Amino acid sequence: MIRRKGRLPRLAALLIGAGLAASLVTAPSDDDAAPALAGGPAPAAYAVTPAVSPFVQSGPRNIITRVQDTYVANADNADHSTGQFLRVGTPDNGATKFRSFLKFDVSKLNGAHIERASLRLYNSDTGSCTGWGMYANPVAAAWDPSTITWANQPALVAGYETSAKFGLGSDTCPDRPVDSDPDTSNGIQRIDLTATVKAWTRMENRLANNGLRLSAGELGSVAYKELCSMNPAASDPACHLSYYTPTLEVEFNPGVPVISAGNEYAVNYGGYPATSPALEFYDSANPALWPATGPYQRWVPDAYHSFKDPQGDLLRDTFEGGTEHKLRPAGAYTAPERTNEQVLVVGDGHSGLVAVVPYPALSGARFAINVGTQNVTNLHGVELMPDGSVAVALALTGQVKVFTKDQGAIGNAPSAYATASDTELLEDAHSLHYDEDTDSLWAIGKNQLVRYPYTLGTGQLGAPETFTLPLNADGSSSPYGHDIQPVYGNPDRLWVSANAGIVQFSKSGATPCYNTSRWPTGRTSADGKPNRWCTDYDHERLVNKGGMAKSVGNAPVSGRVITTCAGDPAACDAPVTGAHGWTTPAITFVDTAIDVDPTVDNEASRHNEYWRKTNAQYYRVRWMVPSYN
Template identity: 50%
Template sequence: MSGGAVVLAATLLGVLPAVATPPGTGAGATLDEGSATPADHTVTPAVSPLVQSGPRNIIKRVQDTYVSNTDARDHSTGSVLHIGSPDNGTTRYRSLVQFDVARLKGATIKSAALRLHNSSTGSCAGWWMYAEPVAAAWNEKTVTWANRTAVVPGYQASANFGVGNTGCPDETRPFDPASSNGIKRIDVTATVRAWTKTTDALPNHGFQLSAGELDSKAYKRFCSMNPSASVYACDTAYNTPTLEVEFDATSPVVSAGNSKPVANGGYPADVPAIEFFRSGKVGDGPYQRWVPDAYHSVADPAGKLFPTRGWGGGTDHRLRPAGDYGQAAGDAVMVVADGNSGFVGVIPYPSLSGYKWAYNVGDADVSNVHGAELLPGGNVAVALSRTGTVAVYARSTGDPTSPAPGPAKPLSSKPLEAAHEVLYDPSSKSLWAVGGHALVRYPYDLATGTLGDAESFALPRQISQGKPAPAWGHDLEPVYGDPDRLWVAANAGIVQFSKSGRPGCYKGSERWPLADQMSGDMTSRWCTDYQAEKELNVQPLVKSVGNDPVSGQRLTTCADGCEGSNTTPSYTTSWLRFVTTGGDTKVTRWWDQSQHYRARWMVPGYQ
C-alpha cells in the first residue's frame, strides 16, 4: 500500500464497483482541506444501498407456492418449490413467488436479482429456467394449474444452472450460507424497474418460475418461503426466495445501532437491531435491519455467544475488506461489537447472514466492549472499557468451522484507561486506540498477533465547571480523503489528529481544544484546520464521527439529549447529525424513540 493509499471496494450482487474519485480529490487535493501538505491518495467510496426481502426490511416476502398438472392441492405451506418435470413430462411444475416493493416506488434501481437455493436438479450440466412477471392477482392457497394466470410478455429473465444431483451435490455452509454452491441468482432488473416506476408502473403480481417440461433435465427444486428443519437445506432462512435490489447508488449507506426494540409485528420478535439507511432519506426509516439470530444464520445452540445477557443492538460496527475471510477481491465484512452481551462478530456483507468469526468477550458487567476491529490475517482487536484493556483475539478463537477453537485468552493485551475504540492502520502496521485520557499507537506484529509498546498522545483537556478535566475519548475513525488524519470524538467535542505531526494544523477552536490547553507539539498533532470545524464541533458528549469519502459530508451522534431531546439510556440519541464541508447542517431521525450510540458511513476501508 504505497504512500498509505488504500484502494478497496465492496461487492454488491457479485459486481465490483469502480473506485470513484470525487471532484477536488486525488493527487494534490484532499476532501478536508487545510493539511500542510496535501496527500496523494485514492478515495474509497461508501457502498450503495442493497436491500434483501425479509420480515424487517422494506421489501417484504408476500407469498409463494407451486402448481402441478397432476393435482389441485394447496401447496402454500410446503418448504419446497418445483419447476419443470422430474419424470419426462408426465408431472409438470411451475412456481409462483411475490414480493412487496411498494416502498421502492420512485427509487433509481441499479440492479435486481431473484435469489434462490437450488437443492435438486435433473441435470448437472445445467439447464435453463425462467422468471416472468405474472399478469394478474393470485392467491397461494387457491391457485392451481388450471386457473393460473398468464405472464406479461417482454420481461422474461433466464439463468442456466443445476445443483443437487448425485454428481453435483449441494454443499451447504451453515455459518456462511451465502457461499453455498446452491445459491443462484436471476437478473430481474427490468421487471423491478417496471414495478417501481412513479408513472405507468407495471402492476406487481409477482413472478412465475418455470423450466422445460418435456424431459427431466430442466427439473429444479428450491427452498420456499417456509423454512423447515425437516427439509435438507431449507432449514436456513437465507435460502428462502429473496429479492435483492441495489438502488439509489448516489445515496451512500448510513448505519446505526438501535438499542430500542422496534415494533415490527412479526418475526423476528421486537428486538434491538443494527439499522441501515439511505444517507439522504434517514427520515424514511431503515431499509434493512440486522440481528444476530437464527434468521440471520447466527446459531448459538451451546449458549456460548450469549451466555448471560442478550443482544443489545450493537455498540460498534464498521465495514471492512474481508481479506482472508473473503472468497474474492472486493468482498467485505461487517465487524460488530455489543457491549451489553459481549458478542463480537465478523459478519459477511452485504449478505448479512452467517458469520466468519464470533466470540463473547464478556458482558457489560465484565468487559463492556465498546469497539472492535478486524486485523490482517483474521485476528480481531477489541476495546474493553470496563477493564480498561485493548486486546487481540486469535482468528482460531472465534472460527465457527474450527474443530479445535483457539485459546479463550487473548493473544495480546495492553492497559488503556476507559478504552473505547480501536482502529487498524495498514500504512504503519499499527493499531490505534482511544481512551479517557490518551490516543495511543501500538505496533502490531502480523506474525504473532501481539501489540508492541504504546506511543501515547495525551488528549487535550477540556474545561468543565471552570477547571481542566479529561476529554474522555469515545470514537476513532479515519478521515477518508486524508490518510494522515484521524477523527477523534470525545466528551469534549470533535478534533482531527495528524499522524505525521503537521506544523500549524491547530488553528484554534471556539469550544475544544482550547488554546490554553495546548502545549508542546500538540499544535502539530491536534488539528482544527479542517473545513467547517466551527459548524461541526458544537456539541459535548460526542459518541461517533466520520465522513463520507465521496461527498465529504460528516456524520455525528451525541448523547444525553444534546440535540434537544432525552433518550433512555442517556448515552444514546434518536438524532443523526449531518454537516457538509461547507457547514450546512441537517439533524434528522426516523423514530423519536430510537436509541443510537454510534452511527457509521459504510465504507470498506481502513484509511
C-alpha cells in the same frame, strides 16, 4: 516515530466479487456531490475511496418484504402454498408439469435509482446436472396462493423474461448447504431481475407488481428443479435455513453510501421477530424518508441470520444492537474460490459478542468470541486487522486486547479465547482503528490517544506511542475520549471525539493545523502542540458544536459528516424516556447544501435526522466504507 509509506488505497481489493454485494463507486452520484469537508488538500488517490451503495434483501423486517409463493401442477388443483419446495419443469417427461409463483412488496423502493436486482434461490433437486435453464417472468394479474391452479394461472407480461442455467441436487451433483456461511453453499443461484424491478418501482408508467412466474422446460425431465420455498422446514437438510428461501436482492441509489447504526430500542417491527434491538442500515440519499421507509435492512445474531452458538457462550446476555460496527475487506476471511469479499466486524457491549459476518449476506459468521458482558468488561470498540486478528477495547477493565483468527474459529469452545493473544492497559478504552499506512492499531481512552505498532501475523502489539488528549474546555477536567475514525480524503488525519467535543488529529504533526475553537481551546491544546490537534477543517464550528460526542466520521466522496452525541443540550437531542443516557434518537448530518455565505457557517447545514424520534436509541453511527484509510 510514525512511518508514512504513502501507499495508495487498495481499490482493486475493495471491488465486490462474485455478484454478492453492492457495487463500489469512485465518483459521486448526483445525490452525493457536495464538496469534501475533510481539512486540508488531499492526495487525489485518497479522494476516491469508494463507498458501498445500499443493498437490500427481502425479508420480514426489511423494506422489501416477502409476500407469498406456491406452485401449480397440471395434475391437480391442490393448495401448495404451505409446502417447503417450489417446483418447475417436469420430472416425468411431460406427464406432470409444474410452475411456481412468487411475490415481493417493493413499494418502499418506488422512485429509487435501481442499479441491479436478482432473485436468489436455493436449488435442492434437479433432473440433470448439465444445468438446463429456467425462466422468470412478471405476471399480468393478481393471484391467491391458496386458490391458484394450472387452469386459472395468470398470463405473463411480455418483454421482461430472464433465465439462468443451473442444476444441483442429484446423486452425481449434490447440493452442499453450509449453515455457518450460507452464501458459500453451492445450491445458491441467482436470476437477473433488474429490468422487472426497475419497471415495478419507476415513478411514471409503473408496471403493476403481481409477482413472478418461474418455469422450466416441460417436455423433458432434464430441466426439472426443486427450490426451497418461503416456508423453511426444520426436517430438510437445506431448506431449513431462512437464507435459502426465495429472496429478492436489490442494489439501489448507487454511489450514495450506507449508514449503519446500532439501535438499542426493542421496537415492535411486526413479523419476525416481534421485538428486538438490531444493527440497522440506512440509505443516506434522502434521510427525510426514513420515517416512511425505516432501515432498509437489519441484522441480529440469531437463527434467522444463520448465527450459531454451539457452545452456548457467544451471547451471554441480550444483544443490544451493536456498540461498534465497521465494514472491512474480508482479507484473511475471504471464502475459498472467492476474491474481494467484504465483512462486517461487530462488537456488542451488553452481550459481549464479537463477530465477523459476511457482508452484505449478513448470514452466518467467520469469527465469533465473547469478551464478557457489560458488567464484566463493557466492550466499546472493535477492529479487524488484515491478518484476521480482532482487537477489542474494554472500558470497564481498561484494556486493549487482541485475539487471533484461530481463536475466533467458529465452533471453538470458550477456552480457545479465554486468554487473549495480547493485552495492553488503557484507562477507559473506548475505540480502535487499524491504520495500514503506519502498520498500527490506534486506541483512545479517557485521557490518551495511543498508537500500538502491529506486525501482521503475530497477534502482538508493539510498544505504545502516547499522545495526551486536550483537557476539557474548563482547562482542568478529563476529555474522556470516545471515538477515532479515519478522515477519508486526508490520510494524515484521524477524527477524535470525546465528552469535550470533536477534533482532528494529525498523525505526522508536520504542519500547524490549530485555529481558535470551543475545544480544544488555546490553553488546552495538549501540551502546546498545534501541529497535532487540528481544527482547520471545513465547518469545524458545526461539527464541533458541543460536547458529549459519541461518534464521528465523514463520507469518502462527498465529505458529509455524521455524528451522534448525548448529554449536551447545546448540540444533542435528549435520550428518549427510559433510554440509557449515552443514547440519542438522532443522527446528525453536517453538509454544505444550505450554506449561503462561504465565509460564514450557516447553522441550517447541521441537521438531525430520525427514523423513530420517540424511541430510537443510537450510540455510534458509521459510514459503511470498506477501507481503513
